[in-house]
Amino acid sequence: MQSVPSLYIVPTPIGNLADITRRAVEILEGVDIIAAEDTRHSAILLNHLQIRGQLLALHDHNEQQRAAALIQRVQQGQSVALISDAGTPLISDPGYHLVSQCRAAGVPVVPLPGPCAAITALSASGLPTDRFAFEGFLPAKEKARDDRLAALADDPRTLVFYESPRRLLDTVQAIARLYGDRYLVVARELTKTFESFHGLPAAEMHAWLSQDENRRRGEIVLMVAGHKPDAEALPSAALRTLKLLLAELPLKKAAALSAEIHGVKKNALYKWALEHTSVCSDDAEPL
Template identity: 70%
Template sequence: MTISPCLYIVPTPIGNLSDITLRAIEVLKSVDCIAAEDTRHSGILLQHLDVKVPMLALHDHNEQQRAGVLIQRIQQGQSIALISDAGTPLISDPGYHLVKACRDAGVKVVPLPGPCAAITALSAAGLPTDRFVFEGFLPAKEKGKDDRLQALADETRTMVFYESPRRVIDTLTAMLQVFGERQIVIARELTKTFETLHSLPLSEMLVWLQEDDNRTRGEFVLMLAGKPDNSDELPAEVLRTLTLLMSDLPLKKAAALTAEIYGVKKNALYAWGLEKQNSER
């Protein structure tokens, strides 16, 4: 394939080594250099794919320093592939500083589609996926974690988190304290032999996880149901006015007047009034 001087963002398998695209393999074999989060870890994959391209380490501790060197190499005509230990680079993995620096310098960045634990888990979770928010890893310290969760208390979209096995129990406990009883789906060991997707209310999930140490092994994707959207609920003040008007006027007229006063939907008021009348008979 034809490779141009640029930075390629190349997703790699999150578990099953077969989950890599043909295009990703072609790019990895054709670039001049591969920037990897952990060269020893990625070396296993590259050996499996028979990729013999030189690697260099690019991780959280050296990314900002190495970005300039990599950009200079691309500007001199080289092509570089960025990979992380697993999944799509930059999604809770290093790469942001490099990509931003490339774009600021006018260096072309080419993203390849491929594996991502969050999207893989969401597709099988059974929670609403038309709108969701990805939060990545929560802060490790208790206060930071609680503050972040409190900020999400009114979030109505499905929330997606990553978590490590040693912190998953503490995280679910904190979620229960902040959100109360919500449905949660956990995904662990995705695409591997012991892949698990399990859905329970938060309190029951905590019990289920603690029943067997094996259930807290592996990296986790946590998917939490958002706060129920009660935007269609009628305010108490509106219902009080409708109730007063209903005592002297036909329901249809009372609903129309209340709707005009408060700017709410007449049909919703009429339905509520009708239900109230039927319950009082």
């Protein structure tokens, strides 16, 4: 199949080679150049598919320099396929600069659907999938990692991370420390022989992972349940209003007015004031 001069974004299997799509094979057979993150790694897949295309290395260290040359090749009538070591290019893999420059130069960019570890893991995790945030790899340094996790602590969406086996225990321990007993799912070796999913609250997950090094081997997707606000928590604005009104009004009246202004339950505000202010129960009238 002869490809139209374009940049094709071609997903490749994340483990099981049978997951390559027919369209992906046709594109890889028809393009003039295959830009690969690691040519030695990609050669294994291409040899399996009996594809003898021209391989060119495109990785984090040379992408910005190589982009201009590849764009020129497309403009001259050739076609280029971009592949990564596994999964969909650009998803925690090189390709952003090339695609961005192609768009700026008016070069067609044609995406193919296909394997992606984050989506594959999420679909079978049992965690909510209606809203999620893919965060890729967390920073390697402890402070930067903790800062990123802290910034995401109140996010109600399911959080999806890629993590390395050597950092997994430390990351889960940090989540337990920062998020409390939030529910986690560890998906490992997706589509491969030893594929596994395991879900536990954060502290229990850390203990479970610590018991056997094999539970931390391979390619890992770490998923974290989104933050669920405490149903009993009162809005800070309502509490500020209540404190101001208490300086001038009896507790019952202050609670009722604050509740009406902010749309919360007056009983909850009344109880909070008894527990957190100098108002005595003797001074408060029953609601």
